Amino acid sequence: MPQAPDFDWRRTAAWCLHAQQVFDGHTLRPEQAVTVVHGRIAAVGAVDDPVNQGLPVWRGQGTLAPGLFDIQVNGGAGRMFNNTPDADTLRHIGAALARAGTTAWLPTFITDSAPRMAQAARAIEAVHGSQGVVGVHFEGPHISVQRRGAHLEQHIRPLDDATLNLLARLRAKQIPVLLTLAPEQQARGSIARLCAMGVTVSLGHTAANAAQVHSALAEGASCFTHLFNGMAPMGAREPGVVGAALDSPAWCGVIADGHHVADAVLRVAIRSRPVADRMVLVSDAMATTHGPAQFDLYGETIRVVQGRLVNQAGSLAGAHIDLASSVQGLITRVGIDPAQALRMATHNPAQLMGLAHAVGQLRPAMPARMVLFDADWGLAAQF
Template sequence: MTLLLPDRIWRDGALHADLVAEHDGKTLTAIRPRQPGDQGQQVALLMPACTDLQVNGSGGVMLNSDPTPEGLAAIVAAQRAVGTGWVMPTLITTSLDQMRQAIAATLAAWTRPGGLPGLAGLHIEGPYLNPARKGTHDAGFIRPFDPELPGLLAPLRAAGIPVMVTLAPERVDPADIRALHELGVVVSAGHTAATAEEARAGIAAGITCFTHLFNAMPQMESRAPGVIAAAINSDCHAGIIVDGHHVHWDMVALACRARPRAGRMFAVSDAMATIGGPDHFTLYGERIDVKDGKLVNAAGSLAGAHVTLLECLRNLVLKVGLPEAEAIAMCTDVPNAVIGQPSPALAPGMPLDLVLALDADWRRVPAG
């Protein structure tokens, strides 16, 4: 057996300084109290791999371009290689037919023998958005709520598959929001121009989350607080992109520290095909390139993100200045709570590639 001797271990929602991990080169075999004379690999932190609820693509694949079990598997595999062990692939605004394909692919991947380890569900972002806040989404696909959607999602929920739907509350009837919520779908507000009052009406109907806070939303003003203030003041969860391009560090800190209840903020990558893939891809027929660490279209506008959740974690600690435990939870426990799943815990039997060993600079080091 080989020992990992961390300064701290993330376990049961807290940092522990008195534990060590044993492994056989492939899996963890024990987590036990530190004993005098223990010798092994010194690391700063051990934690389970991250959970990301907004991954549009990875490994050269966009879910919109390949809504198949094979496309899902490629995205999950690429994310697992960079420290995200559980992934919610995200289909952005598209046709109803392609939504059907992604739903069928998710069901097939989840229910086949052995399932698809690392698949955390399906996130459908759009097409029920506000065109004025569409971002990189194709306005040609934005439309009123499809009445078929609850019926299409019902088989996923019946199979226990987490589902998230991002929509603009001012564009969707409260009854339709309620129908999704009652089905067990996580309804998230995003790409919206909602007023604070409209956002609160959406919350009353069943919205429990907000998608990439600050982005594709009108910004707060003293007499027009808007959807952002409604989100921050609410009890809902809110995802946020922590790459330094989408949201300034100070604004990330402000949102996290202003929430009335702890454990309601979580990080997302909004990753695209360039993670573990080439430095460009095509979306809606338009080339998107990595430039200076960010993804931009021909006009220079942001088009998703080129960041991993592990990098977001590092940013939360070193750039935003959050307490370590809060930052770790934002990339592990909180996103799992959003989708009603237990947080993966460091325990005997966990594959070593799902154990993150980090150095003092919050960078991954090989375990073993």
């Protein structure tokens, strides 16, 4: 654990944090210091930099990194965004995420009716820019019935004017939007239209073949939602969604809770990418994360069973993990290089969502939202 400072850093105008190593969003740098002035980063450099002279110092034993960025958070601390899509729910979840090291996130609203989507959008508009909310992720409803997972079939529908108008309104307000859809369910040109609006299109909950995936990528789709889950697997003669994704330059979200994807498969997937650093770590967190051991979704009880979140049929229904624990597992259990794992939870998602100027890095002028990991990659402190 870090040595406690002898000053209140929250009330100190200018202070400095020395760490054994600092991850700046790109690389790990040993024996570095981050200078904070009025809540923003003033400098990142050597511990003996003259800019730090005379400032109160917190000496942290471990690795300092940018606050984590999670693009797929369904709920937390006992709340689900789908169940109560209002501003209070977002503030409640955001506060719990911040305590656990996630300082930027996309509230994720899964397949539901058009009026409920509109209600969720109003909540996003009310909270955007606070409590770490930097955009929104609509996971559905324009997905495959065959690959719907825990999504409710009755709300699955083709892309319609209700969704298009809703997304256009959010984009007009400069709110980043991630939309997960099944490409085989969309009319030709629909994905291109969404991308022209500034929507980040992700392929997921899909039964598409590789040819359909390639067409979607050609129209501008740039991401895959929770790779390996809710999609056609890779085969020897048909690459499927998984094979097409891994062989593409697109971003791929992955859940590293030890249940959704086997560790060996994660290692192979991360090594296989033709373009470096196009993997994004997501939690897919549900209400049980930092909350009670069960919750209701679509009127069905979802429970934690031996670390897995399952519905009444025993199928996976989201994840019971936060992003900091995911980073720890990726490094200590899966064996991924720490700098690469940290990029997957900071700078990579920021690049995907066009937010690298605001989150995912430690550099001068950016908000001093930071996390400190201990020697075992457990979360030691957050700022």
